[in-house]
Amino acid sequence: MTLQAGGSAPLRLTVTPRGGFQGAVLLSLEGAPQGVGLSPQAVNVAGTAPVQADLTLSAQASTPPGSYNLTLKATSGSLVRTHPLALTVRGGGNISGTVSLGPGIQGQAPPPLEAGVGSMPSLPPEPQAVPGELIVKLKGDPAPRALPSVLRAGGFSLRLERPMGLPGAGVYRVEAGVSPQALAEVASLEALAAQVAALPGVAYAQPNYIRYPLKTPNDEYYRYQWHYDPQHLNLPAAWDLEDGTSQLVVVAVVDSGALIRKRHPDLTPVFLPGYDFISYPQVAMDGDGRDPDPEDEEAASEGDRGSGYHGSHVAGTIAALTNNGLGVAGVSWGAKVVPVRVLGLGGGADADILDALLWAAGVEVPGVPRNANPAQVINMSLGGGGPCSQVPAYQEAINRVNAQPQKPVIVVAAGNEQDDASKYTPPSCTGVITVGATEFRNYRSYFSNYGPRIDVMAPGGDVTQDLNGDGYADGVLSTVWDNQGGRPAYVFYQGTSMAAPHVAGIVALMKAKNPGLGYAEVLNILKGTARPLSDQACTGRPHPRVNVSLRSSDCGAGLVDPVRALQAVGGGPGPGPSPDFQLQLSPASLTLAPGQTGQVQVSVVASGGFSSPVNLTLQGAPPGVTGGFSPNPATATSVLTLSVGQGAAQGSYALTVRGAAGSLTREASLSLNVVAAPPPPPPPATIAGTYVFGLYIDQDGNLDETKSTYIRILRDGRSAPYTLRNLSPGTYLVAAWKDVNGNEEVDEGDYLGVYVDAQGNYLVRPPRSGVDFSLEALVGTTLDRGQLRSWMERVLRK
Incomplete structure (x- = not known):
């Protein structure tokens, strides 16, 4: 008999009992090649009549072709009977299955994602993002359970990973249709985000960017805390007015976590229950x-970008136990710290940071128990490249925090790039206090960012110098852990990360004296009582690492003065808060096409008893773009409606919303991106026209086109069955290609697919069914496209 490898054939066996024989007869094959089997393997004889049994002889696809002399052996006890059986196993046969368009293929010609440049002391030169993830905000603020599970844009599918604390926002991840390399390229994600933002019902979309750390009591090491002495912050005099113990103030440190199990006697007791918001185990460590x-x-x-116990150092500056005869002093003697962990190995993702910021302020975050101790002050010594106008989720989260009933005040580090802070987030956001760094001379630290977005300056140190001659570098001394010795420790760090917690601690002192102070009032007091830096001091020269020339205003209002600030709150004689206001925009970025309109809420945040109406104007609108405010003037909120005419040129525009009331003028930045009108949707993608190849691969891994074949799918739809018939014995690579652009070349934009089984094997031996696989838009592949293209072209030409 003859069998096809991978097939089977029926075999009828007759057992004739003699001499009253009854019982089970066991069957087996002798001399059978590997992969040849017989079933069933037993026949039951009862009675005197012959018994006919229908057997099945089968050969696996891997059975070598050839002719074999087999013996069918029947055994019952000591009785043995045999019968010869000639078997021929033939190789080859058919390969069949279904070929489909992958889920990332929606239109007939999806544009490939463009490759981009991806790439603390200082930040990476370009923003980085979590590969393949976007933060998407939907209009109408749907509830978490109402967020769509899948979004589709530009030929790609994005699946909801988790809802966020921002209403209507979630983290979405590219599901298919894009190469792993493109998933990690920020420029590609930014291009995809722009396509998602243009979908109906989407308020904004952005990559999930990564942020990084922006690094006379009787305490034992207080003498090394030069930044507290009368020539700098003069904290001893401030503590005479308020040491932070009048009433409890909760400060959240959104950073790398806290020393809790690794107990630090100068720090651990100040912690309240916190939370670890890092979603990615490889980052969390x-x-x-x-x-x-x-x-x-x-x-x-040491080579990894770890935390360096950054968050613990920051927390120590704010609230280390003071006047306990141990270690260092915190700015506030009575504040308690809620540690909120967002920074791990390599930094932290925006989606985690924003959820953590909201949670710290007492806002509910899906899947996380509510914070039992909402913060009155929040320190964020972290940041990354790109202005706040490009990451609208930040501004929305900050606005929501500022609106909480306990009036939280957010303090952020300006960044360590010796650059304009307006280029970085969160320092460039409105509704936060942005802090630059000074060194021992009360000059700007050489690394500190500067510019119009700086509010105040505070000590951040300079570990390249020892200007006070105490034998230690002039960094900021605070609490860490000694990994090598397994014990609590203290270390000098430098950075705007170290400057911000000085201000956060001062704000905690102010809130201990007057808990009703909000962001605008605190900012007004800090700026109104600060000591301005001269042009030379703001520049920072002479210093070997300073390479800019600045003016006094580039360092904001100057060095914070906690004594005068507390006096202004009511701790003694001094200036009181004057009437003032700030403008906040939500969102701070709009993407519109010609013929479209968008709206921005403008909030007037009053302080110091300010109650005057504010006249609003729009500055910097390009030709074809108009805007109007309603109401105008405004006393609380107004809505700006932007209209983009058909003649407006594409591009990114920096607009300014200006508010004027009497002699006061305040501004807020608005980013407008004018994009091309959405093209009409492409026709539905179809599998029709796809070539399916059976490429014969010999033992040396070379193509034999004489044994290869192909068919062309004519059926419309997203999938179709195929059969490659009458194939020779051997192994085949099964591939499919659709020439979408019709140039007869396998290139970007075409659809390509190759069958690979669950074990990662590419080769298939006929006969074989169930060889199912899908195509993807060709934007990069792990296959050698040049070799595969050559093989397919050779088969098409034969």
Whole structure:
């Protein structure tokens, strides 16, 4: 008999009993090649009549072709009977299955994602993002359970990973249709975000960018805290007015976590329950995702970008136990700290940071227990490239925090790039206090960012110098952990990360004296009582690493003065808060096409008893773009409606909303991106016209086109069955290609697919069914496209 490898054939066996034989007869094959089997393997004889049994002889696809002399052996006890059986196994046969368009293919010709440049002391030269993830905000603020599970844009599918604390916002991840390399390229994600933002019902979309750390009591090391002395912050005099113990103030430190299990006697007692918001185990360094354990973890090796116990150092500056005869002093003697962990190995993702910021202020975040101790002050010594106008989720989250009943005040580090802080987030956002760094001379630290977005300056140190001659570098001394010795420690760090917690601690002192102070009032007091830096001091020269020339205003209002600030709050004689206001925009960025309109809410945040109407104007609108405010003037909120005419040129425009009331003028930045009108949707993609190839690959891995074949799918739809018939024995690579652009070349924009089984094997031996696979838009592939293209062209030409 003859069998096809991978097939089977019936075999009838007759057993004739003699001499009253009854019982089970066991069957087996002798001399059979590997992969040849017989079933069933037993026949039951009862009675005197012959028994006919229908057997099945089968050969696996891997059975070598050839002719074999087999013996069918029947055994019952000591009785043995045999029968010869000639078997021929033939190779080859058919390969069949279904070929489909992958889920990332929606239109007939999806544009490939463009490759981009991807790439603290200082930040990476370009923004970085979590590969393949976008933060998407929907209009109408749908509830978390109402967020769509899948979004489709530009030929790509994005699946909802999790809802966020921002109403109507979620983290979406590219599901298919894009190469792993493109997933990691920020420019590609930004292009995809722009396409998602243009979808109906979407308020904004942005990559999930990564942010980085922006690094006379009787306490034992207080003498090394030069930044507290009368020539700098003069904290001893401030503590005579308020030491932070009048009433409890909760400060949240959104950073790398806290020393909790690794107990630090000068720090651990000040912590309240916190939370670890890092979603990615490989970043968290603790083996899991989000959990209620915000322990500060350090990288395993020195070369990794770990935390350096950054958050613990920041927390120590704010609230280390003071006047306890141990270690260092915190700015506030009575503040308690809620540690909120967002920074791990390599930094932290925006989606985690924004959820953490909201949670710290008492806002509900899906899937996380509510914060039992909403913060009155929030410190964020972290940041990344790109202005706030490009990441609207930040501004929305900040606005929501500022609106909480306990009036939280957010303090952020300006950044360490010796650059304009307006280029970075969150320093460039409105509704936060942005802090630059000074060194021992009360000059701007050489690394500190500067510019119009700086509000005030505070000590951030300079570890390249020892100007006070105490034998230690002039950094900021605070609490960390000694990994090598396994014990609590203190270390000098430099950075605007160290400057911001000085201000956060001062704000905690102010809130201890007057808990009703809000962001605008605190900012007004800090700026109104600060000591301006001269042009030379703001520049920072002489210093070997300073390479800019600045003016006094580039360092904001100057060095914070906690004594005068507390006096202004009511701790003694001094200037009181004057009437003032700030403008906040939500969103701070709009993307519109010609013929479209968009709206921005403008909030007037009053302080110092300000109650005058504010006249609003729009500055910097390009030709074809108009805007109007309603109401105008405004006393609380107004809505700006922007209209983009058909003749408006594409591009990114920096607009300014200006508010004027008497002698006061305040401004807020608005980013407008004018994009091309959405093209008509492409026709539905179809599998018709796809070539399916059976490429014969010999033992040396070379193509034999004489044994290869192909068919062309004529059926419309997203999938179609195929059969490659009468194939020779051997192994085949099964591939499919659709020439979408019709240029007869396998190139970007075409659809390509190759069958690979669950074990990663590419080769298929006929006969074989169920060889199902899908195509993807060709934007990069792990296959050698040049070789595959050559093989397919050779088969098409034969």
